[in-house]
Amino acid sequence: MDRRQQKTRDAVFAAFSRLLSQKSYHKITVQEIIDAANIGRTTFYAHFETKEDLLRALCEALFQHIIDSAMDAAHTHGRYSDKNAPGSAFLHLFQHLAENDGNILELLSCESNGLFLRYFKESLNGLIRVRHPGLMQVEQDALPADFKINFVSSTFVETVLWWLKNQRQQTPEELAGYFMAVTAPIWEK
């Protein structure tokens, strides 16, 4: 990719993230993004069709990054132990989030986080299908497989949101403990 394109794209992502941490998505104007990124109006529209298109691209980049990281952690050796325990991938994600990689927490806690959460949950669904194929098997407990997967993803996201709302007072390990406690019916048996 042309260096100029990459540079512009990075500048827009950075400016957009910064603005999102300051004000609501819907109150951010394209011109503000353009000014913050210090680019020309034409340039913005050469990269993104609309503001929503930019949001989608940003979500894709951010969530792809942390989900991939959690996927890798299952296969490579590293600092996190118990690679095959049910909650290991989630603990890894909590740790990743606690480090606020890519300022993702600002985006998740901003007022208009609905679109983020949708992408986040979809990414998590993919991760769960890979890491916990057992959930997809014919269910002995009469719970549909996709209901269980959605439940796990949603509970994870809601746990993160609760943590953010409470000024991040818990460690990743504590969060993983809470998460595993309430999702226990899924893993047992």
Add this chain to the structure above:
Amino acid sequence: MDRRQQKTRDAVFAAFSRLLSQKSYHKITVQEIIDAANIGRTTFYAHFETKEDLLRALCEALFQHIIDSAMDAAHTHGRYSDKNAPGSAFLHLFQHLAENDGNILELLSCESNGLFLRYFKESLNGLIRVRHPGLMQVEQDALPADFKINFVSSTFVETVLWWLKNQRQQTPEELAGYFMAVTAPIWEK
């Protein structure tokens, strides 16, 4: 309240609900609401400061209605049994939703449902605090009370959303069964 005000308010709510079931909130224009409600531009702005203000008012009216209904069901006799069982209020809510009172399902399943969900969860939190004061007690299981309440509310909402996404194939009783199965760690003991 002046009959004219009430009539205008109802017309706006009805028109807005209808539009929300057809297109995204953000793509609905104030002029469209005005035309659909068949009122004057001035009249709209005499009732609501902005489109977002209208959304807030609509959420308040809808959720207040079904939550109040669930509250009452706990105290009065009715067609739903086991009034004091942990899941009775939730079963009542599922039944209420299955009847799609006030076309609330269209609003919950629309693309821009983030604001609805926020109000829905807050309303549910209030209901849970009243119906399940035990959750507020000092926790023996190391889970913070507000974490548990948020977990229950979120899981309820996510269950409803999953049901909507799957063409409402389950009965309220089945949904309540799924819901109680995954929230079991909260109620036991």
Add this chain to the structure above:
DNA sequence: AATAAAGCAGAACATCCTGTTCTATATTGA
């Protein structure tokens, strides 16, 4: 029934945001 108060309709308006188009300049990769 008469009347004052309040709600409503409709038009006009300034303002802002959007997305496009044009021209000219600067940078890149081959």
Add this chain to the structure above:
DNA sequence: TCAATATAGAACAGGATGTTCTGCTTTATT
């Protein structure tokens, strides 16, 4: 070097917002 491409900047039309003004209709009260 040079052709291709990315960018800057200005200008533009279209559309949405929220306000203001004027005149009309309905309501609640006496």
